[in-house]
Amino acid sequence: MEKSAEQGGWTEKRASKHPTPGKPGMEGSCSVGEILLAFSQTTTCHGPAHVARNAGRWQRWLWAAVTLFFAVVLISVVAHENIGFFRRDVHSQTSSSMAETTGLQLPTLTLCNRGFFSMAKVTELGMDSKTATFLVGMISPGLVRFANLNSPKVQKLAEHAVRQVSAILNERNFTIPQLIQAMSYSCEELLLKCSFGLQSYESSECCQRVTPIATTSGLCFSWITSDQERQTMMGEYHGITLYIRMPQNDFVELYPQLVDVSRMVKSEMQVTVTSNLTYPSLLVTGRGTLLTENAVTSIPVLLTKVNKEGLKTFIDMYTQPCLKPSDASLQFFSDSFLSTSCNCMDGAITKCIFKLCDCYFYGIMYTMQAIGQMCTLNKTVMCFGQIYQQFSRMARLPSVTLSTQNTTFARLASTCLIEELSRCKDVCEELTYSYTSTVSTLRPAFLQDLYHDLQLNRRNSSVALVTVFFPSYTYNAVKLYKDSMLHLISDVGGYMGLFLGCSLITVIEFLLFTFCLVYHLLIRLKNLLLPSLNHSVVTPVTLK
Structure with missing residues (x-):
C-alpha cells in the first residue's frame, strides 16, 4: 500500500489488467501486440477470446488453430453469399x-x-x-x-x-x-x-x-x-x-x-x-x-x-x-x-x-x-x-x-x-x-x-x-x-455467430479497434520519422 500525499490517506496501487495505449515515451505506452491481446481479451467474439484467455501454450495453440480454421470457412461462406446476392439469384419456397x-x-x-x-x-x-x-x-x-x-x-x-x-x-x-x-x-x-x-x-x-x-x-x-x-x-x-x-x-x-x-x-x-x-x-x-x-x-x-x-x-x-x-x-x-x-x-x-x-x-x-x-x-x-x-x-x-x-x-x-x-x-x-x-x-x-x-x-x-x-x-x-438487404445481413450474422460466436456488436468493436490501432501506428510512425520534434532544445542567442 502507498500513502497518497494529495488525499492524506492510504490507497491501493493496483496493476492495470489491460494495457492502455498512450503516447510513446510515456509510462502508459504499449506495443501493438499488447493492443491485440487487450482486444482479444475484451471482445465479445468467442474465438479470439479463447486464444487470449488460455494460459497454457498447447491450449492457446489449439484454440488459435480452431479459430483460424473457422475464420477461413466464414470468409469463404460470406463471399459465396455476397456473390449470390449481387448476382441476384432467384430462390424458391x-x-x-x-x-x-x-x-x-x-x-x-x-x-x-x-x-x-x-x-x-x-x-x-x-x-x-x-x-x-x-x-x-x-x-x-x-x-x-x-x-x-x-x-x-x-x-x-x-x-x-x-x-x-x-x-x-x-x-x-x-x-x-x-x-x-x-x-x-x-x-x-x-x-x-x-x-x-x-x-x-x-x-x-x-x-x-x-x-x-x-x-x-x-x-x-x-x-x-x-x-x-x-x-x-x-x-x-x-x-x-x-x-x-x-x-x-x-x-x-x-x-x-x-x-x-x-x-x-x-x-x-x-x-x-x-x-x-x-x-x-x-x-x-x-x-x-x-x-x-x-x-x-x-x-x-x-x-x-x-x-x-x-x-x-x-x-x-x-x-x-x-x-x-x-x-x-x-x-x-x-x-x-x-x-x-x-x-x-x-x-x-x-x-x-x-x-x-x-x-x-x-x-x-x-x-x-x-x-x-x-x-x-x-x-x-x-x-x-x-x-x-x-x-x-x-x-x-x-x-x-x-x-x-x-x-x-x-x-x-x-x-x-x-x-x-x-x-x-x-x-x-x-x-x-x-x-x-x-x-x-x-x-x-x-x-x-x-x-x-x-x-x-x-x-x-x-x-x-x-x-x-x-x-x-x-x-x-x-x-x-430474391434476397433483400435484410436477408443478407441475417445470413451473414447467422454464419458469424455459428463459426466464431460474433455479432453486430463485435463488428462495431472491430471497427473501433481498427481505428485505435491505426491511430496508434501513425503516432509511432510520426515519432520515428520526426524525433527532433519531441527532443528539441531552444538555445538563446545573444545579439551583439
Whole structure:
C-alpha cells in the first residue's frame, strides 16, 4: 500500500489488467501486440477470446488453430453469399396449402378439331382436298414439308389452290379467316351441352360463354375462366363438364406431298387444359387430351400458384414490376398479354412475324378480325421458319433446315426476338395446372337415354363427355424471391455467430479497434520519422 500525499490517506496501487495505449515515451505506452491481446481479451467474439484467455501454450495453440480454421470457412461462406446476392439469384419456397372457403379457380378449356376441317363443308364450298391441304399448311406451317416446296408437284398444287381459293373468296365475298371459319365446325355443331357446378346450360348458352380463337390447329373454342369461376365443393360433378358431338367419317384426306401426315396422328376432338393467363395459339398443337366417343374423359387437376412479387426489391431498380393477373388475362386480350412470362416465347414469335413479314398467318392472329394481308404459303413458311430457327438457336435447340436462307432477314429476326423477349414482364401470381386423364366407357342403357336427351343422330355422329375438376382442396404454393438487404445481413450474422460466436456488436468493436490501432501506428510512425520534434532544445542567442 502507498500513502497518497494529495488525499492524506492510504490507497491501493493496483496493476492495470489491460494495457492502455498512450503516447510513446510515456509510462502508459504499449506495443501493438499488447493492443491485440487487450482486444482479444475484451471482445465479445468467442474465438479470439479463447486464444487470449488460455494460459497454457498447447491450449492457446489449439484454440488459435480452431479459430483460424473457422475464420477461413466464414470468409469463404460470406463471399459465396455476397456473390449470390449481387448476382441476384432467384430462390424458391414450396409449400402445400388448403383452399379457402371460396374454393379454387378452375382452368381454361380449349376445344379443338385436330382434323382442321369438315369434309362435308369443304365439298359444299366447291373445294377439293388439295386446296384444303394448302390451307392447312397456311394455318400450321410446322406441318409443311419444307424440302418439297420447290418440287413441280407442290408448285402445281399451290397454283391450283390459289386459283380455287381466289374464286371462292370473290364469289362469297369472304376473307381467308372467314373462309377457314366456314370450313370448320361451329361451336353449336360441337358443343351440345355444358355444366358448371350444379348448373346446366343448353348449346346456345354454352356457346355464348366460349370464345372462338384462331390457333395452329385451326378454329378452336375456349372456355376462359375468371377469378369468380371457382369450384367450392369437392367432387367430379362440381367442376366443368362438356358434352361434345363427335362427327363420323367427316375428315379431309390431306395431300402427303405438302404436309407431313405422320404428324397428323391426332385427328380427333381434343381438349387442352391451361390457365386463363396462357395464349393457346401454339400450345394446343403440342398439348391436349383426345376425346373418346361414347365415353367420359375425367381430368382431375392440381393447381400450383407461383407468386413472383418477391422478385423485385428496392435493390432491383431496373427490374420491371410484376403485372396483376387481372391485367394479363386472355379474357381481356391486350398487347401486354403477349408480353408476360407465361407467353414470352409465343408472344415474341407472334410480334416479330407481324413486324418483319408485313402480313399475318391464321395460326397466330391476335383476334378473329385480323387487319391486313394474310401471308401466302411460301411467305408463311419462310417467315415462320426463319424466325423459329433463330429462336431455336438462341435457346440452343435443334432447328429446322430451310432450303433458302436470307442472312439479312435472319439478323433482323434475331434482333427482334431479343428486343421482344427483354420486354416480358412477370405476372404477380401465375396459375399452372397439372393433370391426368382417365377414360370410362358409358353404359349402353345410359347412352340411349343420353342420345335421346341431346337429340343426336347416332348414324353420323356420336357423343363424348369431358369433365375437369379438383379432386381435393389442396394446392401447391411456390414463392419465388430474391434476397433483400435484410436477408443478407441475417445470413451473414447467422454464419458469424455459428463459426466464431460474433455479432453486430463485435463488428462495431472491430471497427473501433481498427481505428485505435491505426491511430496508434501513425503516432509511432510520426515519432520515428520526426524525433527532433519531441527532443528539441531552444538555445538563446545573444545579439551583439
